[in-house]
Amino acid sequence: MQFKNTSLNVIEIAPPSTDTALFNNLVSEHAAKGPAPMPLAKLVDQAMAGIAAGKTEIRPGLSQMLYLLSRIAPQFGLRQLAKASGY
Numbered sequence: 001m002q003f004k005n006t007s008l009n010v011i012e013i014a015p016p017s018t019d020t021a022l023f024n025n026l027v028s029e030h031a032a033k034g035p036a037p038m039p040l041a042k043l044v045d046q047a048m049a050g051i052a053a054g055k056t057e058i059r060p061g062l063s064q065m066l067y068l069l070s071r072i073a074p075q076f077g078l079r080q081l082a083k084a085s086g087y
Contacts, residue, residue: 011055013047016062035062 003010017023017037027037038061050058059067069077 009056011051011058013050013058013060014063014067015043015047015060016066018043038062 015038017027017035019037019039023037043060046060047058050060066077066081069080
């Protein structure tokens with residue numbers, strides 16, 4: 001909304017857990033037992049495909065499921081996310 005009357009286009013990319021050094025350094029032992037992180041190349045491919053298709057919101061992999069879950073049952077989704085994170 002801030003850039004509505006400008007020539008600037010904002011694209012939101014909400015990646016899931018991604019197989020990077022940052023993720024591997026931050027992940028808890030509990031979370032490591034959950035779904036495998038998305039390979040970085042796959043994330044980049046999906047992001048670029050979304051940009052090419054003109055999407056302004058791109059949610060690769062499990063991010064789309066988390067988004068849908070947050071719309072249907074927000075508290076359940078938050079509890080599951082906390083549980084998977086080891087909290």
